[in-house]
Amino acid sequence: MPFYAPPAPFATPSLTPGPAVTPIAFVHAIVQAYTQRNRSPAEALALAQIAPTALADPAARITAAQMERISGAAMLELDDEALGWFSRRLPWGSYGMLARASLSAPTLDVALKRWCRHHGLLTDDITLNLTVAGDTATLTITEQRELGALREFCLVSVLCNIHGLACWLVDSRIPLQSAQFPFAAPAHHDVYGVLFSGPTAFDTAPAGIRFDARYLALPLRRDEPALQQMLKRALPLTVLQYRRDRLxxxxxxxxxxxxxxxxxxxxxxxxxxxxxxxxxxxxxxxxxxxxxxxxxxxxxxxxxxxxxxxxxxxxxxxxxxxxxxxxxxxxxxxxxxxxxxxxxxxxxxxxx
Incomplete structure (x- = not known):
């Protein structure tokens, strides 16, 4: 799925065999982004080695490497890191700029609040918000307009991105207590257990994730050189669980x-x-x-x-x-x- 900082063109991952858990529905969402721009996704699909037969099978799954490849190619071709989610494009480098703006924050709390605030400068189609109640921190997405056919892909991707970024900034696994989404459980609902630790609720608004609020007090452990390196391969941050837990x-x-x-x-x-x-x-x-x-x-x-x-x-x-x-x-x-x-x-x- 898309990520806040796509890999550079020279950093294309190897498509070695791996578990195929990403639902083909997310690939269809990328294809839809091409359709919106009257462009053909053929080159990106071929680059990711996604066969036409897979697109025709609602139950098909692809690997994380394939998803990384098609996402990166689509972002480059369409010059849109949001892949058609919003009413205006997010040009190449938009999410990298957000990450850089959060990098100087003293704590994760400040960094995430900056991310939420600055994301609103890129698009007003959704609003991100971080709140704390007792020992629980909650990150939510409020939809300001109808997101249409790309709704699921958008909400899932934005939450995966911000969670992956948070873990990277403090170099710590941040276990999620729960996740929730304002749509019915899709046919591929089992993948949510991979994307989001903790239970996932459907038909529950707004979209959001919850985690232990103590992580917000952790200092950031990254600098500009680390950011430059991360931007070459950012997708794994959204699909691989951190092993280290600093709490x-x-x-x-x-x-x-x-x-x-x-x-x-x-x-x-x-x-x-x-x-x-x-x-x-x-x-x-x-x-x-x-x-x-x-x-x-x-x-x-x-x-x-x-x-x-x-x-x-x-x-x-x-x-x-x-x-x-x-x-x-x-x-x-x-x-x-x-x-x-x-x-x-x-x-x-x-x-x-």
């Missing part, structure tokens, strides 16, 4: 606090966070932390609070702190404080 420490800590009984092992915790145990340990190491240290810190704080502020039996405190038995809790507690839980409680002032 993983906070997410692990939150899971340990909220689900002490479900996080006894690295395997259980990793499943809860939708990552592999190996990825969990590697990313925590990248952030200068370890799972055992985080467990100890969360369990210690929980145990201290319960021992000082309640009269619960030691066995119940151990269970609430995430220990599978009282004996292991007492052993760990002695390691933390040099005292047994009972000794610590006697020395403090418990509150019933």
């Amino acid at each position: 993983l420490v906070q997410r692990v800590r939150q899971a340990l606090v909220a689900h002490p009984a479900l996080t006894h092992s690295a395997e259980a915790l990793a499943a809860l966070l939708h990552v592999s145990p190996r990825t969990l340990h590697r990313q925590l190491k990248d952030e200068g932390a370890s799972l055992q240290a985080l467990k100890d810190d969360v369990r210690k704080n929980r145990a201290l609070e319960l021992l000082l502020r309640t009269a619960r039996p030691i066995k119940q405190v151990a269970e609430a702190a995430g220990f599978q038995n009282e004996k292991s809790f007492i052993r760990a507690f002695r390691g933390w404080t040099g005292e047994s839980p009972a000794e610590f409680r006697r020395a403090g002032t418990p509150l019933v």
Whole structure:
């Protein structure tokens, strides 16, 4: 699908075999963009190795590399990075200009608000908006005119683009809590699980995505040279999930606090966070932390609070702190404080 900064002509990707998950409906949308300009898509289709038989099959799928190739070719030929979505063209370099304007922002919050505001200068057919409510950030698209046959392709692409850009700017995977779209579930609705992590709702306006608002406080980690390099191959940012999550420490800590009984092992915790145990340990190491240290810190704080502020039996405190038995809790507690839980409680002032 299109992306905010198309690849340069010399950066054409190799069409090596890969999973074909992109629905042919998105290719038809690009063909429609050519039709609007009275141009033939034949050259772009041939360049992407998309056969006429695939166009005739509503269930056909193409690879990400094929989509990258036809998108880039169409943007060049039509000189429109929006591929016909809007009432006026977005000339070559438009989305690169938006990315550059956001690059100097101190945080992701400022960068995304700039992107939303500056996007309105390019077109008034849609309005982008970033809001925060509690711990949740929401990016929405308000349609200011009928988008017609290209509606789905436009809304999906714009949200994929801005999400991919956000991940790139902070060099972090930003898991989506949910996505929603104001149209009925299409026949290819299964692809939404690939494009958007988290559940997707249909027939729900406005189009938008939700994610943890703490990502907005992250500083940007990119500069002009990095931007120049990214602009050569931007599409993968919209289809490949970042492995690194710079908020993983906070997410692990939150899971340990909220689900002490479900996080006894690295395997259980990793499943809860939708990552592999190996990825969990590697990313925590990248952030200068370890799972055992985080467990100890969360369990210690929980145990201290319960021992000082309640009269619960030691066995119940151990269970609430995430220990599978009282004996292991007492052993760990002695390691933390040099005292047994009972000794610590006697020395403090418990509150019933």
